[in-house]
Amino acid sequence: MEMHDAKRIEIMIEQIMEKRLTDLLIENGVSGFSVLPVRGGSGRSGQWSRQGQISRAEGMSAVVCLIKPERLDVLLDVILPVLERHIGVVNITDAKILRAERF
Amino acid sequence: MEMHDAKRIEIMIEQIMEKRLTDLLIENGVSGFSVLPVRGGSGRSGQWSRQGQISRAEGMSAVVCLIKPERLDVLLDVILPVLERHIGVVNITDAKILRAERF
Amino acid sequence: MEMHDAKRIEIMIEQIMEKRLTDLLIENGVSGFSVLPVRGGSGRSGQWSRQGQISRAEGMSAVVCLIKPERLDVLLDVILPVLERHIGVVNITDAKILRAERF
């Protein structure tokens, strides 16, 4: 089984900023990512939950992005300005991927 | 790009125990986590799905928690008693985080 | 705190193939996994979102599966044929798990 090194970047981001982030990713050639709903959480700005909410203002998404290790720095340079003044967190783990021709 | 070591703890837990877990996290000073919905799964207690359900009794959440490596043991000591008699799993991966001042 | 080595496999797969994949996992003795909804994403086949959709045709799930490292190859052999002609990605990270008796 051939596996290739990759980085798994997981960005917890305000839903209201999600489109801005993914537009930027695509603009910068990062065309692979998945968006998972986040139902609630807690951070420096307190605890929250999406139950019964109707506005997009409160609520977060997890954007998971697998990329080649050598592209990590470029990616971070691109996304950090979007995140800077906003709440949320970013974590990066080492991963292996199959079918590397897709990245 | 400055990155800091962290641990990513992912706890798959029964929804009915979720609040107990997150209350405990906050009580013990772990104020950062995100809760993702889990739509179905399988484990020793069989396969399940949330489709069409109305009760919270069956159903799980994934609580993702990023912390400084040195706090891992404290965290595990705190959460294990809650999980002990319940179904679910915990996994921990090494991660890098940005903006470490937030943790 | 005793922790055990494990692999965390995260499979982003078309919803329509999800049951085929999980059936196969169970058939091959991988009885532990969790399915998380994916709300949208982007890849080689373009960008998509589940908002307002009613069909299962467009839409993906993330199947997260924790297994003992020595079983990874068997698992990949089993799942790859299902994924082969379909869109989606697989990533594998090293993880630690608690309560290894469950795996």
Place this chain on the structure above:
Amino acid sequence: MDTILSLAAQNLLSPIILSFALGVAAALAKSDLNFPEAVAKGMSLYLLFAIGFKGGASIADHGVDGQLIASLVVGVMLSFLLPIIAFGLLRTITRLSVLDAAAVAAHYGSISIVTFVAGSSILEAQGIGFEGYMVAVAAAMEAPAIISALWLISVKGGGEARGMDAGLMREIMLNGSIVLLIGSFAIGWITGKEGLAEISPFITDPFKGVLCLFLLDMGLVAGRGLARAGGAVSGRAIVFGVVMPLIGASLGLASAWLLGLSVGGAALMMVLSASASYIAVPAAMRVALPEANPAIYLTLSLGVTFPFNLTLGIPLYVALASAVIGG
């Protein structure tokens, strides 16, 4: 006898029962028909709100009598008592552990609000009136059974029950269904006939149709549970799932007779005693008795007793209530 059969036949061919049957059939045939979780939850909130409100409005209309308090007290007593009978029966005829038997017993002492809703729909279709406060009795009967079950374990020593701490107690008493049922009951009572008139096109007219769709979903869930449960539940346990509601219904009938309830009220008291919880109690059990096997209690309550009550039980209870109280 004749009436029972014709009542049962009429009930079996009503849209709500056929919708449930469709759900079970679709699930057993492994169709991918399913309701999103949010829609199922939305329908259950609607049903609880509507049934509570209408109960309250009918009290406002007919006034309260001494029976209200008496009925509440008797309901609570039944809910405490039934788990003990259920536990004894389970330990006698099945091989369930103390822990599993107690968990199952808790379900049968508590009630199924959907069975109650179906029962009152059938009464209405037959033009049989009932005391509006039966909704309040239903709410009162949700929780006591849980305490009985935990007490049984502490006495019989079947494992370590996470004691009934204050947190769990509050969680049970303030669980969403009870709060919504009691709350809308109060709103119906306060706003009375006028309040009902304002929102009747929402809570009365489409009620039965929503109930059909909801029971379709219940059928899907029950059918999938049955298909999945497979070996988890023994033949003897299934016998329990049919006999226990009959015992419950008998006690309910006796209580109704003592209380002097109307035919409809008696039938509903029987329905409440005969039905088994599958929303509030399973959730409480996951917290208080996590080692008890959910496959057993959910299969019995949702897969055996719920369909039994829905199809044969309710018409039987209505016929018996008519014979004993009405006759």
Place this chain on the structure above:
Amino acid sequence: MDTILSLAAQNLLSPIILSFALGVAAALAKSDLNFPEAVAKGMSLYLLFAIGFKGGASIADHGVDGQLIASLVVGVMLSFLLPIIAFGLLRTITRLSVLDAAAVAAHYGSISIVTFVAGSSILEAQGIGFEGYMVAVAAAMEAPAIISALWLISVKGGGEARGMDAGLMREIMLNGSIVLLIGSFAIGWITGKEGLAEISPFITDPFKGVLCLFLLDMGLVAGRGLARAGGAVSGRAIVFGVVMPLIGASLGLASAWLLGLSVGGAALMMVLSASASYIAVPAAMRVALPEANPAIYLTLSLGVTFPFNLTLGIPLYVALASAVIGG
């Protein structure tokens, strides 16, 4: 001609079409207006249940005649035949590969239940009756086209179709929409006029309003698809998306004439033949022909043919049916 124009105008200015247009406009303007997936799915379950039930109840009322079987058989034959015509047309006028052409063809042989619902709403608004069993014909026409398409590929060799294995076959025949449509049709048939009366305030009165909201959502989805598809679909393919429904409708009209259907029945047979699937077939294609490009078949069926039928097609078909059958 006059009637067609006035019918089309009247149709274009009805709340349901304007709701669809609002959705398309909002999507093209990149508004963030959207429906949660669960709500969209809930509305589609409601529409299927209601349309099936009403169809069944109308059969119970008017009785079955020999036409029912004949219509079902003809419907199935049309669904087998139309993909072959569509495939030929696509290979002639566009440059689609065998694989993509076959996948698109499967969609046009199958049907769009929402187009059917819209068609029957328009007939009702104009006081034109139709055979209740047309709902059953709709269900029967969902699947055969998929088999035709897979057969085309095996003959024309456009790639390796994951053979029509038993699992896929069952999945198609038992997909949620078919089961719900046939199931509620059966319930409506069994419970008849009385059943309908019981739940009519739920399935009849608010039906059109729900349809408006649902079409608003369909408009949003179609509009987003159009915006996104961009280059994926050629001008010639778009021509196909308008011409093919007209061919389908003609065959539907001829069939209806042979079957001796009423004006309304004929119009609905045309609507079924003219409409293209965007729920059942796309899902089947993702399993059977994963290499076929979804952007092509979804854009054509949901972005071109669906709006065409909804706005111009249906009034045209009604007018033609009136002229040919009614005249």
Place this chain on the structure above:
Amino acid sequence: MDTILSLAAQNLLSPIILSFALGVAAALAKSDLNFPEAVAKGMSLYLLFAIGFKGGASIADHGVDGQLIASLVVGVMLSFLLPIIAFGLLRTITRLSVLDAAAVAAHYGSISIVTFVAGSSILEAQGIGFEGYMVAVAAAMEAPAIISALWLISVKGGGEARGMDAGLMREIMLNGSIVLLIGSFAIGWITGKEGLAEISPFITDPFKGVLCLFLLDMGLVAGRGLARAGGAVSGRAIVFGVVMPLIGASLGLASAWLLGLSVGGAALMMVLSASASYIAVPAAMRVALPEANPAIYLTLSLGVTFPFNLTLGIPLYVALASAVIGG
């Protein structure tokens, strides 16, 4: 005075207010009662569609007069002006930073469509008519306040506001609620009385009932916000949350008088001016002023002003409008 009190009492005991109160009580008691996000969103889409459509249909019925344009212009002016007053008041009586004060001010210049819906329900219950185009005024008043607030920051220098770029501007103008409200208003206008008749069983009959459930959910959200906000909001800020709507309502009344609106129209203009946004503006603030603290503006608008308007405010405004305009 008498009328005000009796109006307030009557309002406080209506099902919609009691439902809201039930939600707040359940949240404060930490019940786990909650609505899934998708259901809450579904209900809000329904309410927007219904209120927009009915407004449009009533215009089609009564025709447009010069007042429509005048009212829109005045509404936009109020929405620009109110944040400046709110900002001044906040900086005088509270210790909020420029940034937080501007963010709060933006909410009070904009409007709460649910408060508007509740206001029109109350008017209808009392048989008081109003101008159908008030819905359009509501939509026009959503956005200008945001521009005022950003302008305040650029003048007062309270931090770096992410300038009002074209993207954000379009996002605000085309946010889902505005598009749905204006869109369904247009559809109602175009299809008129006939369109309304077609879908009235969906958008009129069950409207109040849906509003009850929706306000129940709003109560839950507001109650949880209050419980959570704890120290975030000072006593003086709470005073602002009650005084500001009174100031807004006074300006609304004056404007209505100048415009020559009917009693009902004047009451609704007061409601719009008095109410504070909690859907569109918070979302815009998260983009434009991410450093402003959401706990402050959400607690004030949803936790203080919304309940105040719903319970005491609206009956007061109706009474004042009757006295000043009607007298």
